[in-house]
Amino acid sequence: MTRLPEPPGEPSGKGSGGRGDHVHPTLDDPVVTALSEGVGGPFGRRSAGHPWWTPVRVLVLMAAVCFALGMVQKSGCYQGHWANEDRYTHMCYSDLPYLYTGRGLVELDWPFSDDPQVRARYEVMEYPVGIAYFAYGAAWVTQKVTGAGDVSTRADQPTGDVAATGQVQKELRGFVIVNTLVFAALAILSAWLLAGVNPRRPWDAAIFAASPTLLLTGIINWDMLAVVFVAGALFTWARDRPLATGVLIGIGTATKLYPLFLLGPIAIICLRQRRYRDLVDTVLAAAASWFLLNAPAYLSGRAEWMRFWEFNSERGPDLGSGWLVLSQIRETTISAGTVNHWSWALFGLWCVAVAVVGLRAPSTPRLAQLGFLVVAGFLLVNKVYSPQYVLWLLPLAALARPRWRDQLVWQACEVFYFASVWWYLQGDLQPSEGQDVGFYWVAVIVRMLGELYLVAMVTRDVLRPEHDVVEREPDPPQPISTRSNVVAV
Template identity: 45%
Template sequence: MSRSHPTHDDPVLAGLSPAVGGRLGSHAGAGGPVRALGVLLALTALTFALGLLSKTTCALDDWSPTEADRFTHVCVSDVPAAYTGTGLVELAWPWSGDRDTRERYPVTEESAPVGLWNYAAARLTHVLAGSPDVSERYGQPVDVVAESDDVASERSLFMAINVVGLAVLALLTTAALAAVHRRRPWDAAGFAAAPVLAFAGVLSWDLIAVAAVAGAMWAWSRGRPVAAGAFLGVGVAAGVWPLLVLVAFLLVAMRERRVAWVLPTAVTAAATWALFNAPAFLTGRAQWNRFWDVLVERGPDRGSLWRIVADTAGLSHDVGLRFSWLFVALWAALVIALVLLAPSRPRVSQVAFLLVAGLALFGLHYDPSQALWLLPLAALARPRWRDLLIWQSGEVLFFAATYWWEGGLLSPGDGEQSGFYWLAIVIRLVCTGWLVAMVVRDLWWPEQAPLDDPETAPAGAPQVPAGPACY
């Protein structure tokens, strides 16, 4: 089986190869999937470490730096604030209905799996910190508890535990992506060495859903629909948006008139979703509802097209919500038409990428960490470094501009709206649009696509012949 190397397949890597001795020679050993995976995991670790290095300023201040330092050095993360902001410092159950607890701390706004993740991390933090007596903290004001030296040390430990967990998820994501295309493990480098992973990897807990989606893509490619459903159930419970990946499975199955392919996946996904939500739902349904209330209550917010419209022309929450969902629905309809009318069967990663991109382009809000949603799908859908870097350059610019804007560094002196931030949003939208256009071109003109791999459907489904062996 003939194989090619990334320096032969990707024009950008071919152009950079002279710096490391040139392209792989015809007599060089091709290596193998194990060797490729080792390099990819090392790249993931290096990328993740570089991202942590960029947050050194916050780490040195026990993740409680001044607002100026947080925004100037862009070392922001939602993770450490969860420890002192939602009662984990006192080992409060995230969905507790206890009146005293709720008077001291707000209910977590995170999904059930994220809440369980954080509660487990808080338990481990307390064990490693010597099991401090939390009863002493009950009689102190919340702000006094948060500012104590012991709690500052615990907050850093809580962050370190989360970082280790998120790093493991990043490594597992790389391993799953490398296994999707059997003869193209190097496509996973689009995730492993991504600037977006470095900057946004520890911003929040989005890697839980991202890893679940990568696992679902791997299981689907191996003809394991039940496993794919289990992974998707975790992803949907953690972040909702992976539901669009299930829709992508369904659309590809519809294209082949084999909707039954997806039935085991959908049933397993629903059962897994219920399983992961059960602890929160059964112990505090009203508190569990908070996650869903936040999704509905949040109006035109940072990062979105609708934020610009709201700032320039005025846009109420209800009107913005209607317009946002209208555009997302129209986008989804266009994707469905494209899938059904395309000259050949699309790859699942292409369809999933386009569906999730609709949220990135027309969603009511867009946080910097949401770029991680697209990252694993983009790496599989369009494994070309030129296009991946064009898209991510817009994301990195938007990442920095968002926190500089929130820190007042981009606010004009006359008190007017920040045109610089609007520009960053527009650039992000244009760069995302570029990658979308490339994926659409590959789907509509498959002969121009960088690979021809059907991302195998479940066992028993008709198999589409794979393209030339590569990587």
């Protein structure tokens, strides 16, 4: 029998196993290879593929279906207007409707207004400016779509009466729908961007697009706004566009703080590759975009703009954190000042450790790897670890360690915690009044262990590149000294 020739453009070397110019997951990942046996087996030489269903289009569809299922998962609360305890038993809680009525959006009050009458009625929104701007815009769209009319007349009614009206109940649903549709579009865009970071490995983005944590937590808060900027920063950095990367990091930081942490990994990469101009461009672009976005809020209400920073400074140990478990086990209150000092000190040490790992690695690590390590460290030592914070790690983790086995181990721990936190808030995990909530403590620890497991896998890949399934560009050659050796006579 005549041996068939290899398909043209077949990649070679580590991670190869696809047709054309990309790596096929059924030939690259053992878990996907095993699963493919149920649908015909791995991708073969004679597989013609499909002229329209390219990997990127499949990934976009996966992200759309995943997010749609997340919307269905929240339908129980949608039917009940988030007004009863079913939000915990059905695990469909979301911050969005409560903040619509609790932060003045229902009256379309500017989030950073210093009007005494507004501030007497509503608390200041405790989020960065990017989220506040977006929420304000979403409220405006909601009221136009639902026919709210002139909402300024609501200022003459008690806030409790405003929230109880049928029109506002209609707006609550509309507000969630408007936000959710944008989040879905951002999830799809994020999948597209992640697929383009490494054109030879677009299928790595499937870890993001089909993630159970994306399905469960994508609508809890506005974190998807920052996720897309992180995905965009990974995309532009892979294309050697430091200015665009800096702008995206700056906008992301104005939306959530954590995109700022990508600047550390970028500094490590630039120092190793002597790309000093790229580092300066990235940092300056990030700073400029952050200042420009914050300026309107700061100028309209300095005290209101400061609320985000004050809220996070005054906050004590909260949900999901090891600090909360420690305080409950010891039956003592850990002050906000104490946990602030210790958490930032531990995070500083963690960043030093990541820098040492990144600088001592045999070859330059990828941005996703170092970014994942830094953000994971922040979440592990932070004083609050809300369920939706897993989204911060998701795009970084998908590209840092594109192996389904390790991702499923980590995400299984996250899903276990996701269920446990709602049972905890409902009071179902407390055996009897006054006793310990040991099961919740176990859930927090399991979540942290799952994250540490993925941290260990990524760290091993950085220090031992032969375990990294993603090809890395070779480091630039070291400069050769031109000084002549002087021989003493």
